Amino acid sequence: xxxxxxxxxxxxxxxxxxxxxxxxxxxxxxxxxxxxxxxxxxxxxxxxxxxxxxxxxxxxxxxxxxxxxxxxxxxxxxxxxxxxxxxxxxxxxxxxxxxxxxxxxxxxxxxxxxxxxxxxxxxxxxxxxxxxxxxxxxxxxxxxxxxxxxxxxxxxxxxxxxxxxxxxxxxxxxxxxxxxxxxxxxxxxxxxxxxxxxxxxxxxxxxxxxxxxxxxxx
Ligand SMILES: [Zn+2]
Numbered sequence: 001x002x003x004x005x006x007x008x009x010x011x012x013x014x015x016x017x018x019x020x021x022x023x024x025x026x027x028x029x030x031x032x033x034x035x036x037x038x039x040x041x042x043x044x045x046x047x048x049x050x051x052x053x054x055x056x057x058x059x060x061x062x063x064x065x066x067x068x069x070x071x072x073x074x075x076x077x078x079x080x081x082x083x084x085x086x087x088x089x090x091x092x093x094x095x096x097x098x099x100x101x102x103x104x105x106x107x108x109x110x111x112x113x114x115x116x117x118x119x120x121x122x123x124x125x126x127x128x129x130x131x132x133x134x135x136x137x138x139x140x141x142x143x144x145x146x147x148x149x150x151x152x153x154x155x156x157x158x159x160x161x162x163x164x165x166x167x168x169x170x171x172x173x174x175x176x177x178x179x180x181x182x183x184x185x186x187x188x189x190x191x192x193x194x195x196x197x198x199x200x201x202x203x204x205x206x207x208x209x210x211x212x213x214x215x216x217x218x
Contacts, residue, residue: 036127108134
């Protein structure tokens with residue numbers, strides 16, 4: 001898709017518009033702009049290799065290696081901390097399975113499972129995704145963690161900043177609104193199903209008389 005250049009005024013107008021948006025409106029706007037939302041909705045073609053009700057896995061069109069998989073939620077989330085934990089757990093399980101499939105089907109020697117949170121970390125898409133990259137010895141894929149040299153003071157400062165921030169509470173807070181809502185929906189669904197089962201039992205208990213049958217065929 002060719003992107004059209006925007007004039008300075010158009011950019012300003014858009015920035016103003018974005019500022020005034022509620023978080024819900026902003027999410028909706030991002031969705032409309034997002035190519036991966038369109039792929040998930042089947043509006044844009046892709047090399048789909050897996051799909052369920054919550055996520056989709058496609059082959060990267062610019063792969064680091066053949067079989068480079070992009071696994072993403074169907075719902076639009078920009079970065080990992082925004083995702084409901086339950087959904088993230090689901091994606092992690094699927095990523096594990098896909099990694100295993102790559103190992104067996106492509107006879108790869110390993111996989112990298114890679115997440116970029118933010119442009120500084122190399123994130124190029126606005127839609128959260130997990131890269132699953134099949135690897136072979138000396139394949140020249142550029143994922144390498146090069147150790148830097150830092151003085152002890154800097155490292156200790158980082159350790160302190162992190163541990164000051166980590167407490168049971170802080171991590172528990174990672175639970176998002178969406179997750180609470182999903183949990184509520186799940187409970188409601190379960191209750192409705194249980195109720196349905198009971199009603200079914202009640203119904204079968206009732207004897208079906210000729211009157212009932214006649215009513216059915218009226
Ligand atoms: Zn999206």
